[in-house]
Amino acid sequence: DGGITQSPKYLFRKEGQNVTLSCEQNLNHDAMYWYRQDPGQGLRLIYYSQIVNDFQKGDIAEGYSVSREKKESFPLTVTSAQKNPTAFYLCASIPRGEGRQPQHFGDGTRLSIL
Amino acid sequence: SQKIEQNSEALNIQEGKTATLTCNYTNYSPAYLQWYRQDPGRGPVFLLLIRENEKEKRKERLKVTFDTTLKQSLFHITASQPADSATYLCALERSSARQLTFGSGTQLTVLP
Numbered sequence: 001d002g003g004i005t006q007s008p009k010y011l012f013r014k015e016g017q018n019v020t021l022s023c024e025q026n027l028n029h030d031a032m033y034w035y036r037q038d039p040g041q042g043l044r045l046i047y048y049s050q051i052v053n054d055f056q057k058g059d060i061a062e063g064y065s066v067s068r069e070k071k072e073s074f075p076l077t078v079t080s081a082q083k084n085p086t087a088f089y090l091c092a093s094i095p096r097g098e099g100r101q102p103q104h105f106g107d108g109t110r111l112s113i114l
Numbered sequence: 115s116q117k118i119e120q121n122s123e124a125l126n127i128q129e130g131k132t133a134t135l136t137c138n139y140t141n142y143s144p145a146y147l148q149w150y151r152q153d154p155g156r157g158p159v160f161l162l163l164i165r166e167n168e169k170e171k172r173k174e175r176l177k178v179t180f181d182t183t184l185k186q187s188l189f190h191i192t193a194s195q196p197a198d199s200a201t202y203l204c205a206l207e208r209s210s211a212r213q214l215t216f217g218s219g220t221q222l223t224v225l226p
Contacts, residue, residue, distance in 0.1 A: 004157075031212055040123065042203065042216035043158075050212070058213075090157050094212060100146050100165075103205075103214065105157030 002027045006091050006106035012114045013078065013085060021076045021109045023091035030096040032074040033103065036060060037088040046089075049074055078111060086113050116141045118217040120204060126223045127194055135189040135220045137204035142215075144206040147180055147187050152201045152219065161202075162189075194224045 004025045013019045023032065031050050035043040045058030049068040063082025068074055074093075078085045088110050092103040121136035137147070146165045150158035164171045164180045164187070171178045177190040191198050201221045205214040 006157075033213075035216075040218060042118070042218040045213065045215075048213065092157075100163060100207065101212075102148055102150075102160035102163060103158075105159070107157045108155070110155075 004091055004093060004104055004106035006089075006109050008109060009107070011109055011111045013111060014114050016080045018077055018079050019085075019111065021078065021089055021091075021111070023074045023076065023106060025072050025074075025091075025093045025104075025106075027093060027095065027104060028071070029093035029104070030071070031094045032068070033092040034058075034064075034066065034074070034076045035090045035092065037090060037108075043090060046076065085111055087111060116208075116215065118142075118204065118206060118215060120202075120217040120220045122220055123218075124221045124223070126225060129194060129196060129224055129226050131194055133191040133194050133198070133222055133224070135202050135204075135222065137187040137189070137217055139185050139206055142185070142206055143182075146207055147178075148205045148214065149176075149178055149187075149189050150203045150205060150216075152203060158203055191222075194222075196224045196226050199223045 007022045033048045034046040044060050047066040049055035065077045090108045091106045094101040117140045119138045127133050148163045149161045152158040162178045164178045175192045179188045201219040203219045204217045
């Protein structure tokens with residue numbers, strides 16, 4: 001079955017440490033997104049990528065970095081510059097095409113601070 | 115600034131009744147609006163999309179309306195079941211294509 005796989009499910013970060021969250025999709029989708037979700041808040045866009053080797057900052061990109069070297073992969077690095085990284089991180093993708101397409105989501109990674 | 119509000123954080127209803135969830139927005143002129151369901155610890159799952167020129171959309175027990183004058187969408191679940199208990203998110207298209215802005219969601223609990 002096609003889908004989006006996020007790993008790990010749970011991740012713990014020590015102070016001053018960078019951590020990388022994985023997002024892999026086998027849907028052949030072109031655009032990929034990273035969101036952060038905090039309790040009682042909507043999803044906030046961190047970064048997005050429309051095509052390979054290209055990505056743009058979203059609303060809350062500070063303290064995060066991404067790469068898009070392959071169509072199927074869009075890893076997110078939470079750097080030590082992100083002072084409040086504890087959150088639920090969601091990756092999504094949509095296919096190329098005319099008209100509006102719904103976003104397909106992975107099942108998230110929950111990041112906590114040790 | 116652009117803003118999306120979903121009517122309440124939590125809504126409890128009795129099984130068999132119709133659940134109605136509200137999504138209000140300001141400073142937007144979205145061409146379309148989407149509704150998603152999210153279960154605890156899972157990613158959102160797409161339910162319905164409605165375009166600005168559509169007043170109503172239905173899918174099985176689900177119905178969505180879109181009033182661009184009132185800047186409001188209503189999401190209805192008829193004959194609700196305990197399995198419908200989840201958080202429901204509305205999302206609007208941004209001015210930049212292929213991007214969405216999400217509301218904070220309404221947590222629906224259907225009581226048996």
